[in-house]
Amino acid sequence: MRRVPNISISFGRGSPRVISEVQATPVLEESVSAIEAYGTLLTKIVETAVELPELSEAHQRFLGRVVGFFYGGAWNYVALLVSRETVDLSPGENQDRLRNSIDEEIRQLRTEYERELNRLTERAEQFELLSEPLDFDEPREWTTGGSDDEETFDTEETASLSDIRGKLE
Numbered sequence: 001m002r003r004v005p006n007i008s009i010s011f012g013r014g015s016p017r018v019i020s021e022v023q024a025t026p027v028l029e030e031s032v033s034a035i036e037a038y039g040t041l042l043t044k045i046v047e048t049a050v051e052l053p054e055l056s057e058a059h060q061r062f063l064g065r066v067v068g069f070f071y072g073g074a075w076n077y078v079a080l081l082v083s084r085e086t087v088d089l090s091p092g093e094n095q096d097r098l099r100n101s102i103d104e105e106i107r108q109l110r111t112e113y114e115r116e117l118n119r120l121t122e123r124a125e126q127f128e129l130l131s132e133p134l135d136f137d138e139p140r141e142w143t144t145g146g147s148d149d150e151e152t153f154d155t156e157e158t159a160s161l162s163d164i165r166g167k168l169e
Helices: 008-024 026-049 057-089 095-126 161-168
Strands: none
Touching: 008 026, 026 057, 026 095, 057 095
């Protein structure tokens, strides 16, 4: 068993920015509920984990899997939607094939996303990393922090999704 690292600070800074950027970008609208559900699950798990005096190796592996789902599931969903929107900007003559491939990946991700989110929720309950049952339909206000919040996300040091999209165009 190891002492729980202070993971809430680094998590707290990045997640609200990502979620608020997704919410504010019309191209990504279809991924908003998926990103919010993942954000809710991850937030609850992290909030519970930081309160534990120690985490077992199994807990740590599970936390790694939950965080890894961000890249393989939640963020991949967003990335595929951006790719689909910008495929016409890609050089060459394979745009139709590329668009079809992206559409197929999005269909597959939609099918698997909720199932994996439910599996992670069940495992979190088994590891006693959820202090209360989750309601993915419950609205949650995501913010990037305010003047009273020491842990504000530094928006000057990162590009927004619309900034990145503008550079692609």
